Amino acid sequence: MKKTTFPIPAGYEKRITRRDALAGAAGIAATAMGAGSAAAATWLDLDNPRDNLTALIKLQADTSGADVIGGFPGEVWGWVPGEGNKLLFRSYGIGASHAEQVEDGWRFYHRELLYYLDPDTGEILDDWINPYTGKRVEVMHILNDPVHRFYAFDGGRFPFPWPYTVVGDDLVFRISVFSFRDSIMPRADYPLHSADNKYQAAELWMMNGRVSEVMNPDITSASCVTSWSRVGQWLPFMEMGNRPGIMVYHSDSYKLLDGVKQIPTNILAYTEKHHPKYLKSPSQWQSLRDNASQLTVSKQEIDQRWGDNQKPVGSVFQRD
Numbered sequence: 001m002k003k004t005t006f007p008i009p010a011g012y013e014k015r016i017t018r019r020d021a022l023a024g025a026a027g028i029a030a031t032a033m034g035a036g037s038a039a040a041a042t043w044l045d046l047d048n049p050r051d052n053l054t055a056l057i058k059l060q061a062d063t064s065g066a067d068v069i070g071g072f073p074g075e076v077w078g079w080v081p082g083e084g085n086k087l088l089f090r091s092y093g094i095g096a097s098h099a100e101q102v103e104d105g106w107r108f109y110h111r112e113l114l115y116y117l118d119p120d121t122g123e124i125l126d127d128w129i130n131p132y133t134g135k136r137v138e139v140m141h142i143l144n145d146p147v148h149r150f151y152a153f154d155g156g157r158f159p160f161p162w163p164y165t166v167v168g169d170d171l172v173f174r175i176s177v178f179s180f181r182d183s184i185m186p187r188a189d190y191p192l193h194s195a196d197n198k199y200q201a202a203e204l205w206m207m208n209g210r211v212s213e214v215m216n217p218d219i220t221s222a223s224c225v226t227s228w229s230r231v232g233q234w235l236p237f238m239e240m241g242n243r244p245g246i247m248v249y250h251s252d253s254y255k256l257l258d259g260v261k262q263i264p265t266n267i268l269a270y271t272e273k274h275h276p277k278y279l280k281s282p283s284q285w286q287s288l289r290d291n292a293s294q295l296t297v298s299k300q301e302i303d304q305r306w307g308d309n310q311k312p313v314g315s316v317f318q319r320d
Helices: 018-033 035-039 049-060 264-276 293-305
Strands: 068-080 084-102 103-118 125-131 136-139 140-143 147-152 162-167 170-182 199-208 225-232 245-255
Touching: 049 084, 049 103, 049 147, 049 170, 049 199, 068 103, 068 225, 084 245, 084 264, 125 293
Parallel strands: none
Antiparallel strands: 068 084, 068 245, 084 103, 103 140, 103 147, 125 136, 162 170, 170 199, 199 225, 225 245
């Protein structure tokens, strides 16, 4: 990766390279760990692809292979050109992961859910009155299992080193994923549930950790706070068809270093009763082609309820 410089917040007197920032942060880490531990430390070079990937695994998971749990509260908006914006839901998600190093990279085992919550009370919704259509529909929460990833040492869809910024003891990884492909639910077959013959979305991640933890060889799982935003099409359960507009998700995500007890009480109780497997990571590796998404799960549910061979599909989620 080409060496670059980046702007430093107000109050800093000079521009510095990423390596300069890393060297300064190493001093912070040495102070935090004590001279004896720091002397034995092996510092990661974040411009080196493998070291960069190791740092990412420490933030997202645990290099020891232990399970990690993430919790992410947020909100979901509807954005209609010329009509304004609506807060449609609050949300809370749970991700369960573990990582395994293999010969050519790291396997990232993962499953995730996201509940759509009442924007006023925060309660998990069973049904919801769509403010755009006035119709009551069943809410289909995100239940994706599995959502594996493979981080290759060399090449892959998102080759390392990933872009990062270091300022003081703050390390931030940034990744932007933009998707545009044929939809698995063409408009002709799913006129109420598909926004377009093309699936188009963006997911924007900022993963923030501490250099002093990432560089400490005694820490296998570093603390991590993540900003996650998603821009996408109307959800199939909303039965909006190709009405103009998009969905905007905005969440903050936390690696729960103390485990599931840090999940809000009502969310944890509901999950333990209805979806307990999402509190643990998957144990078996599967092809990435088998990954689930809200679109694939929605299509399976719609086809099961309506009948695989009955097209076009009419209303499936309306309750009135």
